[in-house]
Amino acid sequence: MSIKLTILGCHSATPRTFAHPTSQYLEINNRSFLIDCGEGTQVQLRKYKIKFSKIDHIFISHLHGDHFFGLIGLISTFGLLNRQKDLHIFGPKGIKEIINLQLKLSNSWLKFGLHFHELESAKSELIFEDENVEVQTIPLEHRIYTNGFLFKEKIGERKLNIIAIKQNPEIEICDYQNLKNGKDFTKKDGKIIDNEILTFNSPKQLSYAYCSDTVYKPEIVSLIKNSDLLYHESTFLDDKIDLTEHTKHSTAKQAAKIAKLANVGKLILGHYSSRYNDISLFKEEAKTTFENVTLGEAGKIITVETVVNKELVIAHQN
Ligand SMILES: [Zn+2]
Numbered sequence: 001m002s003i004k005l006t007i008l009g010c011h012s013a014t015p016r017t018f019a020h021p022t023s024q025y026l027e028i029n030n031r032s033f034l035i036d037c038g039e040g041t042q043v044q045l046r047k048y049k050i051k052f053s054k055i056d057h058i059f060i061s062h063l064h065g066d067h068f069f070g071l072i073g074l075i076s077t078f079g080l081l082n083r084q085k086d087l088h089i090f091g092p093k094g095i096k097e098i099i100n101l102q103l104k105l106s107n108s109w110l111k112f113g114l115h116f117h118e119l120e121s122a123k124s125e126l127i128f129e130d131e132n133v134e135v136q137t138i139p140l141e142h143r144i145y146t147n148g149f150l151f152k153e154k155i156g157e158r159k160l161n162i163i164a165i166k167q168n169p170e171i172e173i174c175d176y177q178n179l180k181n182g183k184d185f186t187k188k189d190g191k192i193i194d195n196e197i198l199t200f201n202s203p204k205q206l207s208y209a210y211c212s213d214t215v216y217k218p219e220i221v222s223l224i225k226n227s228d229l230l231y232h233e234s235t236f237l238d239d240k241i242d243l244t245e246h247t248k249h250s251t252a253k254q255a256a257k258i259a260k261l262a263n264v265g266k267l268i269l270g271h272y273s274s275r276y277n278d279i280s281l282f283k284e285e286a287k288t289t290f291e292n293v294t295l296g297e298a299g300k301i302i303t304v305e306t307v308v309n310k311e312l313v314i315a316h317q318n
């Protein structure tokens with residue numbers, strides 16, 4: 001079970017030569033998601049060799065241009081590439097109208113199903129779920145309706161303790177799936193062997209919380225508590241904290257405060273204002289409050305893997 005996050009862009013507002021607006025490509029527990037789709041996202045996907053065919057679900061936080069102006073371009077390219085698979089888009093109410101109007105007036109016809117899942121709740125809701133992953137909204141406070149997204153792995157199967165199993169010759173390979181599902185084993189003489197003796201717990205489920213754009217909002221802490229990875233916008237440094245209330249953005253220090261309160265594993269910063277030339281200052285500021293922090297930068301890949309205990313590794317080798 002693992003998370004691999006590729007930052008495609010992480011600056012605010014206007015695209016510049018080395019500053020791409022927000023977009024991220026997330027791989028979690030064998031699923032892939034595109035999060036936000038600022039202008040130029042499809043070029044960044046090409047640059048970092050991410051297959052377009054892997055993208056079936058796109059999550060848009062809000063309808064400011066730096067988070068979705070790349071969407072119509074990407075959808076249009078999918079059409080030109082003769083895509084047949086359905087595409088699901090999750091985003092604020094209104095996104096369907098915007099995209100469909102652009103498709104209609106450009107006389108574009110798609111051969112694939114384009115499904116919009118429009119959001120308007122002020123409360124957190126479960127918006128996606130399959131066998132591997134679930135996604136919940138994180139209601140944020142910005143100048144317009146905005147959601148972050150919490151991606152969580154689902155509990156997997158229990159892992160077989162091969163050493164213990166081999167000590168019980170009555171257990172056959174055809175019994176393994178029942179053991180993985182948590183069932184006890186009943187011997188021919190009627191004696192029961194507890195599942196806990198024959199298996200290990202499934203690995204810890206990992207989670208990723210994506211929060212952009214928002215004013216400092218400690219109310220989200222309970223929702224994102226103990227996430228392994230947190231992306232939190234840091235448009236400003238603390239010297240410009242007076243701008244945060246009006247623009248509804250956060251400083252690096254505020255992002256670090258949220259990371260600390262939520263006890264996350266690692267904090268990723270991003271959405272830097274173009275007024276700052278040296279983004280290393282964001283890391284320095286955040287580090288005074290929360291130690292494990294990294295700068296979001298286009299092309300950076302951040303991974304988290306479940307630590308499997310030694311005993312389990314040995315069991316797998318037998
Ligand atoms: Zn933005």
Ligand SMILES: [Zn+2]
Binds near residue numbers: 064142
């Ligand atoms: Zn915004």
